[in-house]
Amino acid sequence: MATTSASPFAYHVFLSFRGQDTRKTFTDHLYTALVQAGFQTFRDKDSIERGKYLNLELSKAIKESRISIVVLSKNYASSTWCLNELVPILECNKSRGAAVLPIFYDVEPSDVRKQEGSFKKAFEKYENEVEAERDPDRKMELAERVKGWKAALRQVADLTGMVLKNEADGHESKFIKKIVEVVGDKMKRTVLNDAPHLIGIDLRATDINSWLQDGSNDVGIVAICGIGGIGKTTIAKYLYNLNFERFEGSSFLASIREVSGQPDGLVRLQRQLLSDILKGKKEKIYNADQGIVRVKEALRCRKVLVVLDDVDQVDQLDAVLGMRDWLYPGSKIIITTRRKQLLKASEVDTVDEVVGMHHTESLELFSWYAFGQDHPIEGYMDYSKRVVHYCDGLPLALQVLGSSLSGESIDVWESALKKLESIPEGEILKKLKISYDSLQDDHDKNLFLNIACLFVGKDKDWTITILDGCGFYTKIGIHNLIDRYLLTVGQRDNKLWMHHLIQDMGREIVRQESTEEPGGRSRLWQQEAFNVLSGKTVRIIYLMSTSMALLLISLKMLDLSHSHGLVSDILDFSLVPNLERLVLKHCINLIEVPESIGVLQRLVLLNLKGCQNLRKLPTTIHRLKSLDKLILSGCSKLYDLDNTKAPTLTQLGLIADFGFKWKSNT
Template sequence: MVPPRAGSDCGVPQDDGPDHHARLLQCHAIGREKQIHGYGEAIKWHRERGIDPDTLRKWEEALICVGSIPGLEIDSWSKETLVINVLVANVLRALNRYFVGIEHHVERVMKLLNVESSDIRVVGIHGIGGTGKTTIARFIYKRIFDLFDGCSFLENVREHTKKPGGLDNLQGQLVSDLLGVTHGQIHSVDDGIKSIRSRLLHKKVLIVLDDIEPSFELTPILSILDSLGSGSRIIITTRDEQALDKFEVSLKYEVGGMREEEVDELFCSHAFRGRPAPADLATLSKKIVSTIGRLPLTVEVVGSYLYSKSKEVWEQTLNELRKVPEPQVQQKLMVIIKALPDKQRLIFLDIACFFIGEDKSVACYLWSDRDSASGSVLEVLINSSIVKIENDKLWMHDQLRDLGRDIVLEKHLKPGKHSRLWSHEQARCAGE
């Protein structure tokens, strides 16, 4: 039986084995040693009802063991909020080892956004591919979205606009996000835009347009800006600063490469999972860090790929990286892609061409006909930071996506001989 909480008069549910609860107590931090007296009455309650003494002893030992785990103490209920804030800060600090160097970017963009101001602001984040623009925008979005009446993060705008009906789909997503309805409830995009203007008029919203180009025609999407309420914020990310000039964005922030010490920290966080470099790899680690450049994407992918690999693989990777000039980001990433076993490389190409933004289970189902081990192969790509999962959907950085598609295109010049066709234009040319 589970001991009732101290002071509880609720009924006691039936158990499924005395040892089961000792294991639960060992796995959950339910109290500190000084607090164990609070369970004294519960232990006594079970003892009086004939629970096996060995079982009670295990419960008590488990409580004492849990009580020895260092942690924060809440001396009074008035301090509980403070303790929660400290815990959240500690967790974020632990997680942020995978976002090395991002905080100072976030702080500078936050100053431009100035969310306390009541005016409407559009802020642009620009820089070459792989510097972390989308990551910065997403980080800020998650930090401030609850300050707004409506929010929408339109990711990979450049990729979506290349698809048939892509702009309409983006408008539809914007409408759905801001109004909190599904696409099926929207009769047309124009109706949705009208609904936004009427229902969100004078309300504060947050919109992120990720990865735009100067050639984009975003007027249909940006047409709602004149209807937004005071305090609204729009964040635009782009590789080309001219895109910001075209849309008359005056508040800009350029994301450059990482500082040398940040590169080393980020690489080690992925290559050694935050632990100090082993003695036999310490020198190799420094040599690789000095070779891969200062873009977070390259650092993360190379470091993740080398995690738990042999010294021989490290040496081979270093030799291949040294052959590539520093500015050639995709060529450095190609070193890792070429080193992948055939099964991993095939699934990488499939995702790059077809499955970005698609449900992981759908892709795995399709792959299962070709290889029953596709799930474990995908996990390797995820652990290598080549593929990521967001809300159960497959995601890949656009530099890796473009690299994968270039591999397919370069193998054969004629579209009809390409192993994968991912656009209507390709399919049309292949049929000619």
């Protein structure tokens, strides 16, 4: 059993006892049994580092324990230390619901409740000390303290406990075994905090859960993969809580990517793994190589369940776990990662790719965070559906936006939704940006930004041709982006796709390059590209045309699809003389293509598909010596000018149903 930083509890069990009565006998055996059962157990001086102030550490340990076991022996009440410890234990029981299990070791519950027998003798001494006190304030303080101790003993005696003489015929070993079983029941055998609303988790975890419970002696490794925020860690925690009891040892190593990047991070992970597997025993490890040897020794002799959460580098696996042949028969390893190809196929039994939530699940999850129930409240259904559509099945986004909109008015919701259209939510982007930041070099980062801004929905092979011509190693770059779930390729249409929140993240990175002046950004698309080229920021465009990034990308490939401005009136193509591909699809206000297009001597593609109000081609079109493809499908009002050097549509040549192709012979 293991603890995790996700849990508010540092210990499973806090042991309260009188040392002179039972430290070296009953309590020692009980402590050992609890630790061997996998419970992280606090036992006063054994669990406190040297130099720590004892009272403060004890108080902290009580608050950070899920259950307190109070061993009430004959002389328990004669220890003011024990009585002072009992009071906060019961306060935590009342305020936080922390469990308390009283153990009546050779004493009767009635003696504790009524302070009779040895308990009576102890309190007679305390009351005599109160009477003997001369200082009025001190006397009152002592009297209140004794009164509190009596109340605490009555309270603990009224709790459901276990009496040695009534259990297992008084045999201590059997009695201890039953205590461990009761502790397990009180804990409900859950050691990691699950997400509060596990919607659809059973379906997503079914296959791996069956694999964990198959009872085989095969060593198994499963990788749970997917984009950030899709629920990989949530699934892993759920599976761990259901199955850790089936193994001789278990450990959940959270946030490996983050921890391993810190000083001695890998060594810390190795220490935690060993401590978890060895039931709390602390191993001295001074470097990762030494840790590998110790981990190897520990894993070879017991069947374990280990979860390695958020792994993104192979060396993290090697340092923390190593190869499959280390593992004892029947051991199981679960790895969560944003990298699909982190492990070779020969090293993994299954790669489980987590998919997004469907609409009904998304609406339910969002509603729990926004409204505290499984459906939207009256008047908010349409707005909720818009948010759910924006989140596109990503649990992280549903949780973040649900929490941020909870309790807000309709006006705030409307404003928030409009803002999301222009500026994505920061907390969501921060989580998603981890995958971008983990890319191995600037080449892959720039490639990702180019695709996010300009090539989503475009043919993969066509994109490779374009970007290879701009100096990119596009095939390997796309491979690396797919590995980190930043990009997918349609199996049927061969087009590049990414989750729209991933695309928003990429475009937001570019937007942050110059939030006030779009012309200062390295990449432009759609309406902002139109605004810049319309002359509104001519000075900045001139500066941009000399920058390598825009010269190679934005000024070679310009996509102004669906622009609603009067393109024919204000576009000046002389600002972008190196343009190779120009897309003006569905620009419904485009009446004529500007004559300045004639300067584009390198233009290979001109796409005017769906420009339904386009009436004529420019007279300068015959100057486009490199033009290879002209797409005019859907340009129903187009007619040819007479008495110009422009080619006729017959000369252009019809291609199937989608457009026209023309080779200049001039």
